[in-house]
Amino acid sequence: MNGSVDYLPLFHDVRGANALVVGGGTVAFRKIRALLSRGAAVTVVATELSRPVQELARHGEIHAITGAFRPDHIDGASLVFAATSDAHVNARVSREAKLRNIPVNVADAPELCSFILPAIVQGEEYTLAVSTGGKNPGVARSLREFLEERRAEVSVRMERGRRRRQIAPRKGKVYIVGAGPGDPDLLTVRALGLLRSADAVVFDYLIPEEILSLAPSRAVKLCYARKGRTAGHGAALKQIAIHETMVHLAREGKSVVRLKSGDPLVFGRGGEEAEHLALEGVEFEIVPGITAAIGCAAAARIPLTHRDMSSSATFVAGHEADRKDGSAIEWDHLPKDGTLAVYMGVSRVDVIAAELMEAGFDPETPFTVVENGTRPEQRVLRGILADLARVANEKEIRSPAVLFVGRSAGPLAQESFQEQQNESFAQSV
Numbered sequence: 191m192n193g194s195v196d197y198l199p200l201f202h203d204v205r206g207a208n209a210l211v212v213g214g215g216t217v218a219f220r221k222i223r224a225l226l227s228r229g230a231a232v233t234v235v236a237t238e239l240s241r242p243v244q245e246l247a248r249h250g251e252i253h254a255i256t257g258a259f260r261p262d263h264i265d266g267a268s269l270v271f272a273a274t275s276d277a278h279v280n281a282r283v284s285r286e287a288k289l290r291n292i293p294v295n296v297a298d299a300p301e302l303c304s305f306i307l308p309a310i311v312q313g314e315e316y317t318l319a320v321s322t323g324g325k326n327p328g329v330a331r332s333l334r335e336f337l338e339e340r341r342a343e344v345s346v347r348m349e350r351g352r353r354r355r356q357i358a359p360r361k362g363k364v365y366i367v368g369a370g371p372g373d374p375d376l377l378t379v380r381a382l383g384l385l386r387s388a389d390a391v392v393f394d395y396l397i398p399e400e401i402l403s404l405a406p407s408r409a410v411k412l413c414y415a416r417k418g419r420t421a422g423h424g425a426a427l428k429q430i431a432i433h434e435t436m437v438h439l440a441r442e443g444k445s446v447v448r449l450k451s452g453d454p455l456v457f458g459r460g461g462e463e464a465e466h467l468a469l470e471g472v473e474f475e476i477v478p479g480i481t482a483a484i485g486c487a488a489a490a491r492i493p494l495t496h497r498d499m500s501s502s503a504t505f506v507a508g509h510e511a512d513r514k515d516g517s518a519i520e521w522d523h524l525p526k527d528g529t530l531a532v533y534m535g536v537s538r539v540d541v542i543a544a545e546l547m548e549a550g551f552d553p554e555t556p557f558t559v560v561e562n563g564t565r566p567e568q569r570v571l572r573g574i575l576a577d578l579a580r581v582a583n584e585k586e587i588r589s590p591a592v593l594f595v596g597r598s599a600g601p602l603a604q605e606s607f608q609e610q611q612n613e614s615f616a617q618s619v
């Protein structure tokens with residue numbers, strides 16, 4: 191043991207409490223003011239009262255006793271402060287208070303205290319308290335100054351917290367909410383606020399448990415799609431069931447969060463769901479989210495646009511390519527100087543690679559596949575278009591994954607991106 195005290199930090203409600211302050215000078219006055227402003231009933235004992243303390247007594251704000259300290263002054267007090275200029279008197283006050291088990295504070299003598307006062311920063315709605323255990327008042331003071339300077343920042347944070355608390359979903363309304371690519375930290379403030387107080391959550395398999403668990407435990411939770419793509423008739427039935435469920439829950443008077451991975455309007459059928467709600471006259475709102483391509487690009491450091499490498503970003507759905515009714519993607523119309531992000535293409539990467547090359551994409555064009563982007567199990571695979579089918583097969587790429595194709599998706603871009611990051615870091619240091 192080094193003899194230092196490990197204090198328990200406390201905020202004490204002193205409203206109506208009897209506090210005794212021994213001493214009538216400047217230090218005592220500071221304690222008296224602090225006590226009065228928090229509603230304590232203050233008795234002051236001092237041989238001499240300074241002018242401001244006299245004023246308080248004159249206005250009846252304190253009970254002042256002029257004379258030497260006597261132990262019986264402590265009777266009835268629930269807090270005692272000693273702040274005289276006489277160390278013997280202070281020590282005696284401490285002893286007498288401790289004998290009676292009454293908490294005591296002695297100015298500038300932590301060894302005589304049973305409690306100490308922290309340095310504080312007082313905001314309108316908060317109090318920040320800093321203590322070095324009474325050993326290093328200079329450090330406590332400079333920490334307080336540090337916090338004082340950041341008062342505005344603290345207020346902004348408090349405001350943000352307050353706004354989040356105020357986000358409450360309305361009863362009978364459906365919120366079509368984007369949950370982002372998987373990392374719960376990538377939820378928007380609005381998505382989090384709505385989810386936290388929803389009555390019902392309708393979601394699909396891409397929503398991870400960490401995000402779902404943010405909904406109240408009392409909320410109804412319904413999962414509509416299981417892993418593995420439901421095609422054709424099955425998919426249509428499932429979509430109808432989702433539409434009906436949302437309408438039903440809203441008409442029951444519940445606040446409904448329809449939670450969709452990424453952004454609801456990017457390959458998410460959010461548009462169809464919104465149309466159905468509008469038709470049924472159910473109130474709804476769409477809350478955007480970070481779509482998989484944006485989340486995965488950041489996770490794999492792919493600059494979707496870049497002045498030297500990519501002048502556009504195109505998001506396409508890979509599985510639509512197997513439709514033969516003319517709605518398939520026209521691969522040869524895709525910009526070759528941009529970044530291509532292919533969603534839902536995992537099961538067909540071999541065909542997609544072949545179609546891209548047939549459409550005039552250089553076989554040397556780099557690709558990056560990001561599987562489970564932003565999630566703990568994230569995998570990033572890189573290569574060139576000519577090798578995509580082989581890599582996908584060997585590395586057993588699984589859904590969900592986004593395939594990026596373009597110069598920005600290659601190792602070259604990686605290096606120069608890295609350099610740029612280092613440069614901007616160097617500049618900012």
Ligand code: SAH
Binds near residue numbers: 480560592
């Ligand atoms: N609305 C979603 C897309 C839904 S379609 C969005 O905006 O992101 C489902 C496809 O999204 C998956 O097949 C995959 O291509 C992609 N995807 C979703 N989450 C992903 C993730 N965490 N990592 C990689 N791809 C993901």
